[in-house]
Amino acid sequence: MKIKAQRFEDLEVWKKAHELVLEAYKVTRYFPNEEKFSLVSQMRRAAVSIAANIAEGFRKRTLKDKANFYNMSQGSLEELRYYVILSADLGYLKDNKILNSQCDQTGRMLYGLIKSIQQKYSRQ
Numbered sequence: 001m002k003i004k005a006q007r008f009e010d011l012e013v014w015k016k017a018h019e020l021v022l023e024a025y026k027v028t029r030y031f032p033n034e035e036k037f038s039l040v041s042q043m044r045r046a047a048v049s050i051a052a053n054i055a056e057g058f059r060k061r062t063l064k065d066k067a068n069f070y071n072m073s074q075g076s077l078e079e080l081r082y083y084v085i086l087s088a089d090l091g092y093l094k095d096n097k098i099l100n101s102q103c104d105q106t107g108r109m110l111y112g113l114i115k116s117i118q119q120k121y122s123r124q
Contacts, residue, residue, distance in 0.1 A: 008058035013109035017051035017073070020102040024080065027099060031092045039092070043083040049076035050106065063121040070114045077107055 008014050024047035028040040050073050057069025081103050087093035 005058070008055040011054065011058065011113075013106065013113050014051060014054045014058075016102070016106045016109055017054055020080075020099070020106050021047045021051050023099055023102055027087075027093060031087070035092065039083065039087065039090075043080060043087070046076045046080040046083060049073070050080065054110075063117050067114055067117045067121065070110060070117065074107070074110050074114070077103060077110065 005011050021044075024043055028043050031040050053069045053073035053076065057066045057073070060066045060069060081100075084093065084096050084099050084103065088096045093099070
């Protein structure tokens with residue numbers, strides 16, 4: 001029997017997204033100072049947006065609203081993926097394997113969550 005999540009913190013996808021935020025903060029700490037208000041800020045905001053939209057979507061009452069927030073989370077995830085590529089290409093990120101792996105895992109989990117919501121929505 002599957003236990004229903006009571007809070008957004010109970011969602012495995014939120015936990016994974018939160019780990020991704022922490023990793024993004026960790027790696028951007030070592031970026032050049034001139035990137036503090038540009039690439040560092042953008043990466044961190046995109047990462048935070050992933051987890052924040054999952055949290056916000058969790059309490060939405062309609063399936064359509066939930067799916068909308070989870071879709072925004074996916075958009076922020078793709079934005080972060082680009083920043084990881086850019087950071088590596090600029091030489092700021094020497095090893096992006098952890099971030100890429102966390103993006104992939106979070107993306108798969110988000111896709112599953114959205115697909116589940118869409119299936120429930122189509123049955124209504």
